[in-house]
Amino acid sequence: MKILLLEDEYALRLSIKEFLEDCNYEVDDFADGLEAHDAIYSKLYDLLLLDVNVPSMNGFALLQAIRKDGNKTPAIFLTSMVDMQNLNEGYKKGCCDYIRKPFDLLELELRINQAVKSFYLQNDELIALGNDVFYDMLKGKLTHCSKEIILRKIEKDILELLIKNKNIVVSMQMFQEGIWGEYVEPATIRVQVNNLKQKLPESIIQNRRGMGYIIER
Known part of the structure; x- marks a missing residue:
């Protein structure tokens, strides 16, 4: 399964990438929103992990842009935001889940599994x-x-x-x-x-x- 990771904090991005690759996911990682946006149009991904506050194009704007073009790839926001207005904004843009920083990587794996099941498997295991x-x-x-x-x-x-x-x-x-x-x-x-x-x-x-x-x- 192919995952796009957008996260501008280098240490966190590397940690997430290495963890997910150990879980047998294929991960393309980016620190810049526009670079991630371009990658989505050049390659098909199964899941998007998007930080909100990143250079060039924030996570909200990126997701809104690809949703307008009909891209329905499930997306999870990685964010330190806690107020309901920002959370509501993300769901309006088309995300399926939020995970708040700091988070345990095992929790991230669980959220990814749930997003994949909900989107692709309709809750069936096989x-x-x-x-x-x-x-x-x-x-x-x-x-x-x-x-x-x-x-x-x-x-x-x-x-x-x-x-x-x-x-x-x-x-x-x-x-x-x-x-x-x-x-x-x-x-x-x-x-x-x-x-x-x-x-x-x-x-x-x-x-x-x-x-x-x-x-x-």
Whole structure:
């Protein structure tokens, strides 16, 4: 799972990044609001952790801007603010939670897990993909008939992108932006998707010729 972290206090940013990477999250960290804003438009993230008072563009303005453009990625504000007016402002801008500084990193992990469950899993522990295939988005674990299927990182990224866009055809451009963050040859994408398909029952990932791939449920 990919997380964008916006925090201008270096020691705290480094501490959060190292902790989350130890929890097997992929973290891109920024100290500047405009740099984080640009990154959101060049790469797909599963969760945003946003400090409010940062240089160039504060967390409130950043979230408001991407929400106007239809970006619904769940966002948690990291802030020392305590008054209700500021908290209300954040929820109006579209955050799903606040965590007040100083905080325990274990609490942050719990808040992240809850945000992911609420947004992606609708409070279910596992995502059913059919034919007794299940995927645990939090643990990154795929099972078929209760037996784990070992996936490489690129295969997990592809599967998670397809799951998040269930019933929508994922195009080559969406794969490029969501997985690689840059242009890659469509043939490379097809090879990686086919590698994943070979580990799954045939009907899970379907090809839409000339369009892309889809999981229909």
